[in-house]
Amino acid sequence: MENISRKELQIINSHSNWSKEELETVLRDNVYNDAPAWQKFLRIFFLGLGASFMAAGIIFFFAYNWKDLHKFTKLGMVEVMIVTLIIVALIFKISMLVKQIIISAASILTGVLFAVFGQIYHTGANAYDFFLGWTVFVALWVLVTDFAPLWLVFLVLVNATFVLYWEQVSLGWPWPFACLLLLLINTGALLLFNLVPKLTGFLNAPWWLTQPIALAAVFFATSGLCYGLFEEQVISSIVLLIITAVLYTIAIKQSLQQKHIFYLVIVPFSIIIIICALLIKLSKGSEFLIVIAAFIIVSITLGTRKIISLQKKWANE
């Protein structure tokens, strides 16, 4: 039987003579989750909660900074935990999902290990060093495990490392330049998740991994360009503008080819925000605000109508 969505059932229901019980049966058979789905959900729910709480408990334990422990004991405990987790993942016959969760926990503990090291030896390392070390040392596990939540954590670490590098170490790099590099990093990740599965069957990234990365890329592009407009950082802003324009064009083309609306929504919205920033910059007084309000309303209305007409066209093809 063809898949029936809730929306279709609601439409049919409003013009039918179904009783409440009949509609409940139809919803249960076609929309609501069945027993296998519940079993999978509850397994993931309890295992995920268990792993997260245990990892958090360990992190809190080390954050307590238990002064009585010798420094080698502190480091040794974390290292033993990491080694134990990896051995369990490699040797025992457990499901792939459990192995991936175990290696994710080991990746989090790597960060704990670096934090304890920094705390013991008062290395004076700024946060950038800590995040860089953590990122580098889990990179291989992330690649091998091919676990989407771990990829997300890894990319957050990469972005955090870079932002902290800009803040603490870079010699006065303008924010638009930093945003350009962050845009390229996140776009590179997106390219990886798009091309590698087609070539190797590896790195299958779900939408909840690729869309936050795309949102981060668009956020940095928008932020950098708006900042560059107001702080008048011309060279870096122009370079960022050119590269953003190229990437946005590619994103729109890909959306049109794949008949997917995500980039068709976030890219125009980013452009609207940038144009609003430009209008605010060019305006001489607050009277221009009504023009900005009108621009936002008209552009979103026109943009939304265009997207809906595209969706209608794709549905009929």
Add this chain to the structure above:
Amino acid sequence: MSKKKDIRNIMFQLASRYGNAPTFDEEAIVSEYEKKNADDTGMLIKLVTIFGAILAAIALLFFMGITNLYNSAAALLIFGTGFIAGSVWLNAFEDGLTLVTASITGYMVGITLFCFGLEKMGLTTSMICTWIIAISITSFFITRSYLFSFISVILICGSFLGILMDHKTYDLVYFYISIITILLTFVFVEEPGILRANKLVSMRYEPIRSGLMAALIFGLVIAGVKGIVPISPDQKWVAFIPTMAAIIYLIYRASAIFSIATTGSRWLIYIIALVPLALTVSAPAISGSLLILFLSFYANYKTGLIIGILSLVYFTCQYYYDLNFTLLTKSCFLFISGIIFVLLYLFINKKWNDEKI
């Protein structure tokens, strides 16, 4: 395959699969289906529309600030009423996309100007909130747009919270959470009944569900995040009990899916559910998030599922951050809780694997 043929095919499959030969008004269904498809916006576009409307409303309000409109209560009330009436009128006859951004902007600007006008006349916050409730209820029943109905539900619930804050009856927030919890559970679990009920309500089922969920999250934030309002921790059980009852009722409904016949097995499931719930008795925000998660999974509502997961992570982190114990004590609580969850996983995994054999 055209959409017209698809929906007819679906109707044929439903009629042949389910006995009692239901009657369908085919032409009305096809016509409504084509219209809804034409105007289907999806959650992403709705979010962009709301965000854009908020930005435009802020710009308009700033512009009105420089025209000295805010100095006159009468002008504020006249313009506010005009914006509200115009926006509602635009959406009264259809729920399509035409001018939806403009009408939502106009509605938000109108509500803001109306509130400023009432405040300038010397009305208290509670009286202003009462006016907002009245306007929102009227707008809810007149307009047909999803976003308008959603905003109306948010304004009604938010105004009730506003009245509580104005009277400084902060502990009543727990009662607010209890009432919204019961309403939300009813809306999710009784979806078939609501959809077969009065057309005025069934047409607005989805914005009611989303609006109540957002209203519950607001309440949980106030109760769960320290420092927002001076709320007493002694009354947390007021919010916890309905949440626990709702989860147990949901388990009772879900047990039909597993075809659990024996009373012993049912009681075992209730005990398994009560173990994690018992850990949240002093954190109604966490049990509230769990309820949202389970309700959304029960009804296969993906947006609610994401909201449930995010709120569960946030409120759990917030709770443990705010706990007035040493880090060592907190780490013990967390580790022991983690072990309990892993044991529960092993137990249910073994039970279901044994059942397969």
